Amino acid sequence: MRVTRLDIGGLRRFGQVTLAPGPTLNLITGDNGAGKTSILEAMHLMAYGRSFRGRVRDGLIREGAPAVEIFVEWIEAAGRIRRAGLRHSGQSWEGRLDGASVGHLGELCAALAVVTFEPGSHGLVTGPAETRRRLLDWGLFHVELDFLRVWRRYARALKQRNALLKAGARPAELDGWEAELADSGETITRSREAYLQQWQPLFATEAASLAPALGTTSLTLQPGWRHEEMRLADALLLARGRDQLAGFTSVGPHRADWKIGLSALPGREALSRGQAKLTALALLLSQARLHAELAGEWPVIALDDLASELDRHHQARVVQGLIDTGAQVFVTGTEAPAAFEHLTEAGGHPIARFHVEQGRLRAEGDAR
Numbered sequence: 542m543r544v545t546r547l548d549i550g551g552l553r554r555f556g557q558v559t560l561a562p563g564p565t566l567n568l569i570t571g572d573n574g575a576g577k578t579s580i581l582e583a584m585h586l587m588a589y590g591r592s593f594r595g596r597v598r599d600g601l602i603r604e605g606a607p608a609v610e611i612f613v614e615w616i617e618a619a620g621r622i623r624r625a626g627l628r629h630s631g632q633s634w635e636g637r638l639d640g641a642s643v644g645h646l647g648e649l650c651a652a653l654a655v656v657t658f659e660p661g662s663h664g665l666v667t668g669p670a671e672t673r674r675r676l677l678d679w680g681l682f683h684v685e686l687d688f689l690r691v692w693r694r695y696a697r698a699l700k701q702r703n704a705l706l707k708a709g710a711r712p713a714e715l716d717g718w719e720a721e722l723a724d725s726g727e728t729i730t731r732s733r734e735a736y737l738q739q740w741q742p743l744f745a746t747e748a749a750s751l752a753p754a755l756g757t758t759s760l761t762l763q764p765g766w767r768h769e770e771m772r773l774a775d776a777l778l779l780a781r782g783r784d785q786l787a788g789f790t791s792v793g794p795h796r797a798d799w800k801i802g803l804s805a806l807p808g809r810e811a812l813s814r815g816q817a818k819l820t821a822l823a824l825l826l827s828q829a830r831l832h833a834e835l836a837g838e839w840p841v842i843a844l845d846d847l848a849s850e851l852d853r854h855h856q857a858r859v860v861q862g863l864i865d866t867g868a869q870v871f872v873t874g875t876e877a878p879a880a881f882e883h884l885t886e887a888g889g890h891p892i893a894r895f896h897v898e899q900g901r902l903r904a905e906g907d908a909r
């Protein structure tokens with residue numbers, strides 16, 4: 542998919558800006574604090590319903606503005622033009638997709654696929670389980686039409702069971718919601734397992750190319766209960782007493798994680814920050830490739846501050862690899878990364894260059 546228009550209003554230092562990106566490589570430069578990351582952040586917000594820099598109400602909305610407003614138009618591989626709008630005030634949000642209101646942010650997220658690599662991405666490897674769970678589910682939301690529905694069933698049942706636990710409900714009152722949790726939870730787990738199995742060889746190839754020092758790699762699901770020993774229904778039943786004391790559900794796919802195995806290192810804790818970044822990049826790029834295989838088109842790739850994240854050699858390899866796939870790519874930097882020095886076009890199209898200055902965006906060659 543390719544973004545053809547991006548309108549941003551009220552986001553960080555932007556009053557109102559519009560970007561008409563090129564079809565392949567887009568380079569956004571500007572001084573520190575100019576607003577480069579904010580452009581990628583706007584796309585990410587539409588595609589994930591959240592920023593990669595914290596909560597919407599914690600500074601994403603421009604000082605004095607009532608809400609952040611984003612509009613994205615993109616074209617799918619099959620030629621269908623899609624349009625999505627999101628208005629977020631910090632407390633509430635409104636979304637539109639192809640002219641109709643959406644009732645769940647997940648509908649916007651499932652429509653527009655963006656993969657973002659940014660300075661905090663190493664958290665995918667070294668951070669909490671929730672970050673990895675979200676990444677895994679992101680992939681599934683896009684390629685399994687039913688995943689969002691099952692996931693919502695699970696979330697609803699979890700909320701109900703937790704409320705009953707907190708209220709000190711009788712054990713028999715938990716039966717119905719536990720059956721629902723077990724049924725939807727087993728389905729989620731099967732999907733996650735199958736997805737990780739498909740992801741694994743692509744990740745192994747990407748990691749071997751980007752970070753051969755890590756050795757052989759593997760991805761293993763930790764489903765959130767002792768899955769090899771018992772069904773989720775039994776695990777929930779077994780955990781009842783403990784859960785009643787704690788007031789929340791301690792087992793199930795909401796507690797899942799997945800393990801990144803690296804044969805050359807004792808564990809992810811042993812990764813240097815640079816190695817963790819390369820591992821995260823290998824995860825994101827291989828997931829983008831998996832998405833392309835399963836969904837039939839590449840997601841949009843956003844690489845924030847590439848030059849400060851990767852050395853020249855890795856920059857060139859990553860950018861060239863992406864150009865070869867034909868994906869639409871956005872790269873930000875205080876100046877053009879070394880990898881672009883000799884590039885004037887990508888995939889047969891000129892590189893689209895933009896400059897951000899004091900909250901204003903200018904396309905190169907545009908005198909405004």
Ligand SMILES: Nc1ncnc2c1ncn2[C@@H]1O[C@H](COP(=O)(O)OP(=O)(O)OP(=O)(O)O)[C@@H](O)[C@H]1O
Binds near residue numbers: 553555571580603875
């Ligand atoms: N809520 C807000 N209201 C107004 N301005 C804000 C708000 N939040 C952040 N800013 C400003 O917006 C800018 C954020 O820019 P952003 O992080 O996108 O810049 P950048 O070009 O990526 O910078 P760097 O190269 O330093 O990473 C900063 O100048 C910051 O001071």
